[in-house]
Amino acid sequence: MTSGPPSRCASCRLPLRPPSSPAPQQRSSPCCTCARPSGPEPEAPSPQARYQEHILDIAEDLLRQAADLHEDAFNDGSTADLLRYKPVLQRLLDDLDAAVVGRGRAMGERSKDLAVHLALSPETLRKKLTPEKIDRRLADRTRPAPMPRASRSGQQSEEERIATRSNRRRLAAALSYMQRASKRPQNRLAQDLNTSPSYISRMMSGERPASWVHVRQLAEACGYDPELLRPLCNAALGSPVPSDVDALAYLKRFLKALRMSVGQPSDETLMQDTGHCLTRETIKAAFEGPHLPSWATTRRLAAVLSCPEEDVRPLWRAAKSAVSPRTEKPDEDDPRYSTIPADAMG
Structure with missing residues (x-):
């Protein structure tokens, strides 16, 4: 007497095999290897x-x-x-x-x-x-879904929104430079800020905006003065130049933060990048000196630091307006304040 065709698994269509060595008085049913993966069962999360x-x-x-x-x-x-x-x-x-x-x-x-x-x-x-x-x-x-961008962007024009995103990337690059220079891994910074490493990573990549609170905490954790990044943070958030700050110091901090965002190039590198239109002394004075650099100097520095002049011009003008009337005030492109060396004029 012949048996009928073997039963097949509904999943893999392979013939079902009878269970091996069933215990006495224990009912068993045919089984298939696809129904039960080999190895130990994975542990359920606690x-x-x-x-x-x-x-x-x-x-x-x-x-x-x-x-x-x-x-x-x-x-x-x-x-x-x-x-x-x-x-x-x-x-x-x-x-x-x-x-x-x-x-x-x-x-x-x-x-x-x-x-x-x-x-x-x-x-x-x-x-x-x-x-x-x-x-x-x-x-x-x-x-929760993000708030609609149209309502959060206020009256910003498309050009202003583009500038805000660019400054956000510069801020992210400056934060990334600080993290590398401090040699503190991102997971350690995440512990310092009581947040996740992925949040730190997205903030340093410019994927998400960084609030001043987190910028300050990151700078302090890396051993930097947070005020150095405040101008760049404000620019990244689309905020105007504050009226209650030292406008000249604010401009110089902005230039220093831009320098960090491109990897802190040396004075010699900046001289070469400007085609030697700026001397080493002029560059040092622009970042560290007590006086307002001319617009020609500021514009050239901003260009080699990957910042368009329209982003730095409002800061320079605010600093120019804040200069004491008793101090000579350089005008934009005033030849009296040209930083081009004499031998370059021919």
């Missing part, structure tokens, strides 16, 4: 690790929203533009409460100890954040 992933995502969303809020506030955003962050931030904070409490319980912490940090009674915490409510909230959580 509840603590699962909550930790949610906490990291929420922290990243909070950082992004806070940076956008800071940018809008810096650009004199409207009341409506600023207040619309409130429900988004509140929802993120509520998500954070749920994820942290869930992780705490998974670690064996008592509700009594968790409730203290939320200014709640243990009974209220147990009712408000039951394990079921926490898991449901985190499962339904959606990451």
